[in-house]
Amino acid sequence: MLIKKAPDIAASAITPKPWYLHRREFLQSTGLVAAAAVAGVLDTDDAAATPVGEPLTITKKLVTTTDALTPRQAITTYCNFYEYGADKSDPARNAAAFKPRPWSVSVEGHCAKPGVYTLEDVLKPHALEERVYRLRCVEGWSMVIPWVGFPLGDLLARFQPNGNATFVEFTTVERPREMAGQRQRFPTLLPWPYKEGLRMDEAMHPLTIIAVGLYGETLLNQNGAPLRLVVPWKYGFKSIKSIVRIRFVDKQPLNTWQEQVPNWYGFYANVNPAVDQVEWSQATERRIGEFLRRKTLMFNGYGDQVASMYAGMNLRRNY
Numbered sequence: 001m002l003i004k005k006a007p008d009i010a011a012s013a014i015t016p017k018p019w020y021l022h023r024r025e026f027l028q029s030t031g032l033v034a035a036a037a038v039a040g041v042l043d044t045d046d047a048a049a050t051p052v053g054e055p056l057t058i059t060k061k062l063v064t065t066t067d068a069l070t071p072r073q074a075i076t077t078y079c080n081f082y083e084y085g086a087d088k089s090d091p092a093r094n095a096a097a098f099k100p101r102p103w104s105v106s107v108e109g110h111c112a113k114p115g116v117y118t119l120e121d122v123l124k125p126h127a128l129e130e131r132v133y134r135l136r137c138v139e140g141w142s143m144v145i146p147w148v149g150f151p152l153g154d155l156l157a158r159f160q161p162n163g164n165a166t167f168v169e170f171t172t173v174e175r176p177r178e179m180a181g182q183r184q185r186f187p188t189l190l191p192w193p194y195k196e197g198l199r200m201d202e203a204m205h206p207l208t209i210i211a212v213g214l215y216g217e218t219l220l221n222q223n224g225a226p227l228r229l230v231v232p233w234k235y236g237f238k239s240i241k242s243i244v245r246i247r248f249v250d251k252q253p254l255n256t257w258q259e260q261v262p263n264w265y266g267f268y269a270n271v272n273p274a275v276d277q278v279e280w281s282q283a284t285e286r287r288i289g290e291f292l293r294r295k296t297l298m299f300n301g302y303g304d305q306v307a308s309m310y311a312g313m314n315l316r317r318n319y
């Protein structure tokens with residue numbers, strides 16, 4: 001696909017590489033090519049080479065599906081993290097140089113307790129839980145992941161957001177020296193830093209978590225170390241990784257994908273099998289490690305818990 005680079009072309013009119021890469025992933029995920037590629041990520045030689053995280057102490061467990069867990073090897077080697085490159089295998093290959101400690105998170109905007117908090121400050125009061133959630137990517141694949149984390153709402157409440165805080169914006173770290181993908185900018189890759197946003201009620205919803213680990217260990221760099229969002233009823237791209245800034249705002253923020261390709265990626269990005277991507281259907285998905293496609297569930301199967309937040313909204317328009 002052609003990438004127009006003339007300086008007088010509006011960013012929104014350019015076909016960015018990530019766009020056609022997503023398209024390519026979708027096309028692959030419909031056929032045998034994908035089965036072979038995914039078999040590749042489960043290769044046992046790679047398993048031996050995958051680094052491990054630090055063990056975490058878990059106090060509670062919430063399992064939201066009876067579906068089998070996706071192997072750790074696949075979760076840690078088949079990743080979307082464009083800061084390390086656009087191919088699924090890039091993050092596992094390129095993330096070793098990244099240093100997730102020391103780390104701090106800047107809390108800004110409409111709240112009583114803004115400030116720069118160290119990772120230790122952020123994590124200390126929170127007991128860690130295992131949350132087994134489905135993750136559904138907009139490209140048409142899915143996984144079942146035993147995340148370790150705690151409710152985002154518990155963290156946000158500590159900063160005492162005020163009545164003007166109607167949305168929360170999250171920003172990923174920007175470190176081009178350690179993140180090879182950040183040395184390429186839009187339209188080759190994305191504009192950095194990567195940003196995401198949630199409406200306040202979505203952020204405070206008990207299913208929304210800050211994840212600090214998976215499979216009982218701290219997150220590897222390629223999965224968003226040291227802390228990331230997981231919002232199980234939304235397409236995977238809402239689950240922003242390696243967060244350094246949380247900002248309480250009074251207007252709906254633009255997320256990175258929506259900014260780049262607005263007709264493809266809405267703000268809400270709730271998993272909705274009835275609304276097609278511009279170029280492909282979202283009705284089915286292929287679970288990583290499986291061959292046949294399965295039906296995608298509305299809100300990724302979490303509708304009984306989250307649908308009421310969208311009552312009265314047009315979910316075709318607010319995709």
Ligand code: MTE
Nearest residue numbers: 079080081082137172194236237239240241
């Ligand atoms: N966060 C950042 N900072 N950069 C990214 O490229 N990709 C998103 C999301 N969070 C992304 C990100 C997408 S498209 C998906 S599907 C999920 O991360 C994938 O998370 P995983 O690789 O841990 O499975």
